[in-house]
Amino acid sequence: xxxxxxxxxxxxxxxxxxxxxxxxxxxxxxxxxxxxxxxxxxxxxxxxxxxxxxxxxxxxxxxxxxxxxxxxxxxxxxxxxxxxxxxxxxxxxxxxxxxxxxxxxxxxxxxxxxxxxxxxxxxxxxxxxxxxxxxxxxxxxxxxxxxxxxxxxxxxxxxxxxxxxxxxxxxxxxxxxxxxxxxxxxxxxxxxxxxxxxxxxxxxxxxxxxxxxxxxxxxxxxxxxxxxxxxxxxxxxxxxxxxxxxxxxxxxxxxxxxxxxxxxxxxxxxxxxxxxxxxxxxxxxxxxxxxxxxxxxxxxxxxxxxxxxxxxxxxxxxxxxxxxxxxxxxxxxxxxxxxxxxxxxxxxxxxxxxxxxxxxxxxxxxxxxxxxxxxxxxxxxxxxxxxxxxxxxxxxxxxxxxxxxxxxxxxxxxxxxxxxxxxxxxxxxxxxxxxxxxxxxxxxxxxxxxxxxxxxxxxxxxxxxxxxxxx
Numbered sequence: 001x002x003x004x005x006x007x008x009x010x011x012x013x014x015x016x017x018x019x020x021x022x023x024x025x026x027x028x029x030x031x032x033x034x035x036x037x038x039x040x041x042x043x044x045x046x047x048x049x050x051x052x053x054x055x056x057x058x059x060x061x062x063x064x065x066x067x068x069x070x071x072x073x074x075x076x077x078x079x080x081x082x083x084x085x086x087x088x089x090x091x092x093x094x095x096x097x098x099x100x101x102x103x104x105x106x107x108x109x110x111x112x113x114x115x116x117x118x119x120x121x122x123x124x125x126x127x128x129x130x131x132x133x134x135x136x137x138x139x140x141x142x143x144x145x146x147x148x149x150x151x152x153x154x155x156x157x158x159x160x161x162x163x164x165x166x167x168x169x170x171x172x173x174x175x176x177x178x179x180x181x182x183x184x185x186x187x188x189x190x191x192x193x194x195x196x197x198x199x200x201x202x203x204x205x206x207x208x209x210x211x212x213x214x215x216x217x218x219x220x221x222x223x224x225x226x227x228x229x230x231x232x233x234x235x236x237x238x239x240x241x242x243x244x245x246x247x248x249x250x251x252x253x254x255x256x257x258x259x260x261x262x263x264x265x266x267x268x269x270x271x272x273x274x275x276x277x278x279x280x281x282x283x284x285x286x287x288x289x290x291x292x293x294x295x296x297x298x299x300x301x302x303x304x305x306x307x308x309x310x311x312x313x314x315x316x317x318x319x320x321x322x323x324x325x326x327x328x329x330x331x332x333x334x335x336x337x338x339x340x341x342x343x344x345x346x347x348x349x350x351x352x353x354x355x356x357x358x359x360x361x362x363x364x365x366x367x368x369x370x371x372x373x374x375x376x377x378x379x380x381x382x383x384x385x386x387x388x389x390x391x392x393x394x395x396x397x398x399x400x401x402x403x404x405x406x407x408x409x410x411x412x413x414x415x416x417x418x419x420x421x422x423x424x425x426x427x428x429x430x431x432x433x434x435x436x437x438x439x440x441x442x443x444x445x446x447x448x449x450x451x452x453x454x455x456x457x458x459x460x461x462x463x464x465x466x467x468x469x470x471x
Contacts, residue, residue, distance in 0.1 A: 061185075069178060073171070079462045099145075109135075169458075181440070188440060192433055199426045206419045206426075229285040230263055233318055233349050240350065245357070247271070253280070253310065265310060268357055270364050277360035279353065280312040285320040296321050296328060296343050304338040314356055315341040318349055330405045333398070355401075359394040363387060 005012050230252075237250050248268040264281040282303045286294060296319050307315040315338065322328055331352055332343040344352050366387050 065178065065182070069174065072174065076171075076462065184440060188437060192437065195433060196430065199430055203423055203426050206423050210416055210419050210423075229283045229318065229320060229346060232346060233264070233281070233283060236350055237353070244354065248357075253306075255310070265312065266353060268360070274364070276364050277314070277357055278310075278312040279314045279316055279356060280307040280310055281316050281318060282306070283318045294321055300334060300338055300341065300343075304341060307341075313340060313360075316352055317341070317343045318346055319343055320346065329409050331398075331402050333402065355398065359390075359398075362390055366390075 234250070237245075241248065241250070245268060247270070248266065250264060250266045253263060253265045263283045266277075266279040266281065267275055268277050269275050280303065282299060284294070284296070284299055296317060299317060299319075303315045303317055306312075319328065328343055328345070330345060331348050334341050334343055342352055
């Protein structure tokens with residue numbers, strides 16, 4: 001049973017679990033619906049703002065397109081008006097010339113009539129004949145003038161019809177081009193938006209993957225900045241000494257009786273206290289800003305000498321030198337130059353110790369039997385052969401492991417390079433989209449009809465005639 005106190009009157013009500021759960025559900029539902037309505041209202045408001053912005057942008061673009069269209073139409077009208085003006089001037093000039101010719105003819109007739117008035121009767125017939133001929137000529141001239149005027153009117157009408165037809169055809173093509181451009185712009189905007197969103201997601205994924213791979217590579221290629229390399233190796237060994245190397249000895253080489261000494265010596269023993277493996281270690285590191293960069297090969301001869309003088313079976317150079325070298329990427333076998341010698345990066349320090357120790361453990365029994373056989377003066381050729389076979393098998397396994405490790409590192413580097421190229425390609429694609437948009441914006445009717453001889457001739461007819469003396 002649960003008790004509920006009324007916040008208004010203070011009355012306490014006792015209700016069962018079912019009623020209490022129902023009230024709680026109602027309160028939660030009301031609060032949820034209130035929050036839901038609030039979020040829906042905010043989303044609707046944001047949607048309206050976006051729609052308003054989109055409408056404003058579309059209206060602005062439509063206004064700009066309409067302005068361009070009006071300018072083109074006005075230009076065509078101006079060209080048509082110029083052509084009409086030139087036609088009217090030609091008609092007026094022809095009429096003026098005909099009127100002038102008629103005036104000249106009338107003047108000639110009057111002059112002849114004046115000359116004939118003072119003549120004798122004998123010349124009357126000639127005058128009358130000449131007058132008739134002059135009248136006929138004037139009639140013919142008038143007919144010719146009317147014919148020329150009719151032809152001029154006919155030509156003007158034909159030109160007006162041709163111009164009207166050309167303007168109508170041009171307007172239709174302009175409308176078609178504008179509709180096509182509008183459709184292309186809409187499709188381009190949709191495609192561009194989708195591509196940008198897709199490219200943004202792909203670039204984000206590629207960047208994330210590149211960062212993960214770089215982080216992985218950085219972990220595999222640890223740089224011991226601010227930490228002494230020798231101390232690092234000693235600390236790493238001591239962390240696993242109790243579990244992995246309970247009978248081993250690992251410490252600094254303080255014996256300089258031979259004139260030189262290594263950094264550290266590792267020796268491991270079986271349960272009977274018999275040493276079955278020994279490793280001479282040399283640690284080399286240098287600051288990133290060092291002027292004289294050393295190479296790993298500079299220390300191999302000294303390390304081999306220390307190994308032989310201290311009676312160690314193996315020699316290992318733990319090095320941070322030549323960080324950019326593709327040769328020294330993990331565990332590198334340099335036994336072709338110096339026997340039983342390896343160059344490793346610090347992160348593989350424990351790995352090389354474990355590999356050599358585990359390989360040598362297989363020889364414990366062989367070595368014990370070898371000692372027993374020596375004591376009994378028994379031929380140990382077979383045992384030596386088995387030991388050599390084991391060493392050869394270990395060498396093969398080690399080479400295989402090394403190649404697989406080097407392959408893994410190269411694959412990581414290749415993946416990073418490939419993803420970087422994909423990122424650059426996506427960025428280049430975005431640039432090409434921008435260039436395509438610029439080209440679509442610069443598209444005009446004349447560019448669309450370039451190479452079309454019919455449209456070229458129509459545009460030439462619409463252009464105003466140039467002065468004869470123009471350059």
